[in-house]
Amino acid sequence: MKKITLLLFCLLTSTFLLAQNPSLKEITISGKVVDASSNQPLEYATVVLKNTKTQKISGGITDEKGQFNVKTPKGTYQINVEFISFKTITFPAQEISVNKKLGIIKLQENASSLDEVVVIAEKSTVDIRLDKKIYNVGKDMTVKGGTASDVLDNVPSVDVDPEGVVSLRGSENVRILIDGKPSALVGLSGADALKQLPSDAIERVEVITSPSARYDSEGTAGILNIILRKGKASGFNGSVNVTVGDPKNYQTAVNLNLRTEKINVFTNLGYSDNRNPGVYNSDVTYLSNGAIDSVRIENRDNDISRKGFNANFGLEYYLNKKSSITGTIFVRDSDGKNISNNYISSFDNANTNLYNSTRIQDEGETDETLQFSLNYVNNFNEKGHKLTLDLQHSANKENESAIITDINPETNATNELSIDNLVQADYVLPIGENSQFETGYRGSFQDLTSNYLVVAPNLAPEYNPSNNLEFTQNVNAFYTQFGSKIDKFSFLLGVRAEITNIDIQLNNTNENYNKKYTDFFPTVNFGYELTEEQSFTLGYSKRLRRPSSRYLNPFESRESEVIFSKGNVNLDPTYTNSFDLGYLNRFGKVTLNSSIYYQHSTNNIERVNSQETRLVNGKKTNVLVRQPINLASEERAGFEFTANYNASRKVRFSGSFNFYQFETEGEYTYNLTDLSTNTVTPITQNFDTKNNSWFTRFDAKITLPWDIQSQTRIFYRGPKDDAQSDVKGILSANLAFSKDILKDKATLVLNVSDLFNTRKYQVIGYAPSRENPTNITDQTFQRRMRQVSLNFTYRFNQNKNQKERKSGGNREDDGGEEF
Numbered sequence: 001m002k003k004i005t006l007l008l009f010c011l012l013t014s015t016f017l018l019a020q021n022p023s024l025k026e027i028t029i030s031g032k033v034v035d036a037s038s039n040q041p042l043e044y045a046t047v048v049l050k051n052t053k054t055q056k057i058s059g060g061i062t063d064e065k066g067q068f069n070v071k072t073p074k075g076t077y078q079i080n081v082e083f084i085s086f087k088t089i090t091f092p093a094q095e096i097s098v099n100k101k102l103g104i105i106k107l108q109e110n111a112s113s114l115d116e117v118v119v120i121a122e123k124s125t126v127d128i129r130l131d132k133k134i135y136n137v138g139k140d141m142t143v144k145g146g147t148a149s150d151v152l153d154n155v156p157s158v159d160v161d162p163e164g165v166v167s168l169r170g171s172e173n174v175r176i177l178i179d180g181k182p183s184a185l186v187g188l189s190g191a192d193a194l195k196q197l198p199s200d201a202i203e204r205v206e207v208i209t210s211p212s213a214r215y216d217s218e219g220t221a222g223i224l225n226i227i228l229r230k231g232k233a234s235g236f237n238g239s240v241n242v243t244v245g246d247p248k249n250y251q252t253a254v255n256l257n258l259r260t261e262k263i264n265v266f267t268n269l270g271y272s273d274n275r276n277p278g279v280y281n282s283d284v285t286y287l288s289n290g291a292i293d294s295v296r297i298e299n300r301d302n303d304i305s306r307k308g309f310n311a312n313f314g315l316e317y318y319l320n321k322k323s324s325i326t327g328t329i330f331v332r333d334s335d336g337k338n339i340s341n342n343y344i345s346s347f348d349n350a351n352t353n354l355y356n357s358t359r360i361q362d363e364g365e366t367d368e369t370l371q372f373s374l375n376y377v378n379n380f381n382e383k384g385h386k387l388t389l390d391l392q393h394s395a396n397k398e399n400e401s402a403i404i405t406d407i408n409p410e411t412n413a414t415n416e417l418s419i420d421n422l423v424q425a426d427y428v429l430p431i432g433e434n435s436q437f438e439t440g441y442r443g444s445f446q447d448l449t450s451n452y453l454v455v456a457p458n459l460a461p462e463y464n465p466s467n468n469l470e471f472t473q474n475v476n477a478f479y480t481q482f483g484s485k486i487d488k489f490s491f492l493l494g495v496r497a498e499i500t501n502i503d504i505q506l507n508n509t510n511e512n513y514n515k516k517y518t519d520f521f522p523t524v525n526f527g528y529e530l531t532e533e534q535s536f537t538l539g540y541s542k543r544l545r546r547p548s549s550r551y552l553n554p555f556e557s558r559e560s561e562v563i564f565s566k567g568n569v570n571l572d573p574t575y576t577n578s579f580d581l582g583y584l585n586r587f588g589k590v591t592l593n594s595s596i597y598y599q600h601s602t603n604n605i606e607r608v609n610s611q612e613t614r615l616v617n618g619k620k621t622n623v624l625v626r627q628p629i630n631l632a633s634e635e636r637a638g639f640e641f642t643a644n645y646n647a648s649r650k651v652r653f654s655g656s657f658n659f660y661q662f663e664t665e666g667e668y669t670y671n672l673t674d675l676s677t678n679t680v681t682p683i684t685q686n687f688d689t690k691n692n693s694w695f696t697r698f699d700a701k702i703t704l705p706w707d708i709q710s711q712t713r714i715f716y717r718g719p720k721d722d723a724q725s726d727v728k729g730i731l732s733a734n735l736a737f738s739k740d741i742l743k744d745k746a747t748l749v750l751n752v753s754d755l756f757n758t759r760k761y762q763v764i765g766y767a768p769s770r771e772n773p774t775n776i777t778d779q780t781f782q783r784r785m786r787q788v789s790l791n792f793t794y795r796f797n798q799n800k801n802q803k804e805r806k807s808g809g810n811r812e813d814d815g816g817e818e819f
Contacts, residue, residue, distance in 0.1 A: 031102030041066025045083040148197040168221040175219025210539025213479040213494025220576035237797035245789030248275035264316040308334030323378040332369040363402040390424040410456035435484035465556040468507040490527040537582040547571035594641035609767040631666030650703035661692040693720035709738040728762040749791040757786040
């Protein structure tokens with residue numbers, strides 16, 4: 001109330017002075033006020049001018065862009081910039097005789113005044129930082145009632161294919177973190193685990209294409225950092241979220257928060273029960289001397305259902321005004337079932353039916369996760385000098401079992417247990433007003449066991465993939481970096497050292513593999529503010545890709561008798577040098593962000609198709625085996641841009657476009673054995689290829705009559721060809737409508753995902769090579785069909801439209817400061 005009175009007094013006094021002194025020559029004082037933690041403009045911030053000679057007060061307020069232009073007579077002024085719940089910035093008294101630009105003024109939040117405001121984030125924006133882009137989930141209606149995979153699929157630069165595989169700028173080698181750290185929430189399989197994390201639990205996603213040294217070097221394409229919601233508003237508040245959908249999609253999510261002066265208790269609870277019918281069709285054409293020998297057709301119907309519960313409990317205790325300790329417990333328990341009916345037909349070159357069969361796989365899966373985290377933060381002062389310590393322990397267990405009914409029945413089971421421990425320490429020391437030094441350590445330690453058992457009486461012993469794998473990976477990392485801002489120029493320089501020790505044991509065959517390597521990873525990020533509206537960024541980073549345990553495990557899938565996937569225990573890491581040049585321009589109602597990027601990878605990992613001749617049901621059959629190998633090199637270059645146009649408060653458009661070109665060089669040689677003569681023939685496949693692809697998305701948010709909000713999103717991924725396959729383009733569209741009810745305490749959202757039911761993965765594969773194939777595989781895969789859902793959200797003790805504030809004891813979620 002005092003600040004409102006002061007504001008009115010400033011405006012009235014300013015008007016009175018100008019009216020009484022029209023002949024005085026005026027000067028203009030201008031600038032822009034932003035939130036220091038998010039760089040978001042602060043509208044209605046107060047700028048107070050106090051004339052030290054006359055003691056008269058004048059001033060003004062900022063507009064929706066955080067900008068102000070205050071006209072006043074020449075004189076000596078003390079200038080204060082104020083905003084509710086933020087610390088006031090005071091410019092010492094100075095004589096001003098000409099127009100003066102104060103530039104960008106960053107206000108820090110004031111922890112002592114947080115109790116005045118009850119807040120919750122509801123924005124949907126993209127923030128640009130020196131080394132990252134931040135996608136705030138907010139009001140994105142198309143992900144309501146969805147999962148983490150749906151959220152990622154709506155993030156610029158990111159694509160999630162129908163199988164759930166996440167890629168960044170067209171590359172699948174992307175590192176996914178939770179709250180800045182590796183987490184059991186991502187699970188052992190990644191894609192499936194993200195489908196179990198409800199979208200309502202996610203606050204924002206950070207897209208880090210040029211990571212600084214504080215981040216893991218893992219992920220040659222970059223990092224996706226998922227930040228979970230944590231209650232920070234004072235008092236007791238929360239929300240309840242319920243979703244029903246068809247095909248079956250029942251979800252409930254509860255977010256609760258209790259914050260007092262000394263503690264902050266928060267929890268996210270979720271339960272889901274869903275069913276995803278899908279199809280997988282495969283036509284395999286076998287060739288002999290270029291002519292068709294036979295055709296095998298497989299039409300598979302998948303019926304995937306899953307029930308899951310997850311809970312995240314957290315307690316933050318403020319030791320004093322400068323330090324806090326936070327403990328969290330995450331629990332996940334899910335039970336899934338997949339019934340696959342594979343209808344198989346075989347024909348000779350005259351199209352005569354040779355045989356028909358039905359292969360039914362009844363698969364069950366349980367997934368249990370338990371994770372404990374402890375975080376300590378000590379803010380030595382208000383300038384950013386701080387120390388943070390993190391400890392994390394998690395256990396993730398996945399059990400899969402399948403009964404296959406066919407001409408020759410079989411069973412198989414996979415039991416995996418991963419124990420992961422993390423120790424991390426980060427120290428930040430500001431130097432002067434605009435510089436900062438940072439150093440830290442992270443130790444990641446994983447012990448995984450995987451037992452795979454196949455019982456198939458009619459399967460030849462040499463083809464039985466049963467095995468017992470023990471996998472240990474320890475990574476000790478040390479980093480240091482220094483950043484500074486000099487006028488309009490900023491930089492962040494760092495280096496990271498990682499010591500990796502991997503041990504693999506295949507107990508069934510008494511094989512042991514050990515890999516040790518020490519690497520240094522430099523990072524360079526530059527920024528230049530041409531104007532307040534235009535800026536450039538330039539980044540370089542060295543990255544690597546360590547093969548995961550599943551890529552190393554040489555077991556073979558058993559869903560098909562003629563198409564197999566397996567790992568490769570001999571894989572080595574891939575190293576990538578990445579360069580990124582970005583440009584940001586805000587003009588009027590349009591914001592344009594663009595990037596040009598280049599990546600050079602050595603020893604890159606690619607999945608390849610090879611052919612083998614095996615006895616299947618007593619008959620010699622050519623089978624297709626797909627496994628990852630190390631190729632020589634890959635070059636990837638491209639450009640992307642995102643644009644936002646706010647035509648009015650009721651009409652907003654946004655879009656993104658990403659085009660990339662890739663060139664791969666390398667050869668792969670394997671031996672093909674003729675079962676009749678035992679003759680071994682070496683087969684060499686050339687993977688030299690050069691091609692390009694692209695993807696784009698368009699988003700429109702329009703306010704309809706009766707305050708109904710509509711959102712339309714269209715996505716298209718262009719075709720992509722490589723040495724062994726042709727992948728067709730994919731088009732999909734989502735449509736959503738939202739309406740606030742119950743005096744804005746609740747919201748209803750109707751969401752139609754994949755409106756035209758076109759999100760299908762179609763690929764034609766050639767083995768062993770495109771030039772001389774002995775079999776051609778035409779595959780179509782659709783994991784999830786069109787879905788219609790209705791979501792209801794009820795908020796209590798929350799103000800939907802205010803911006804979220806962070807509590808004073810909290811650390812930055814990503815563990816560092818920006819320049």
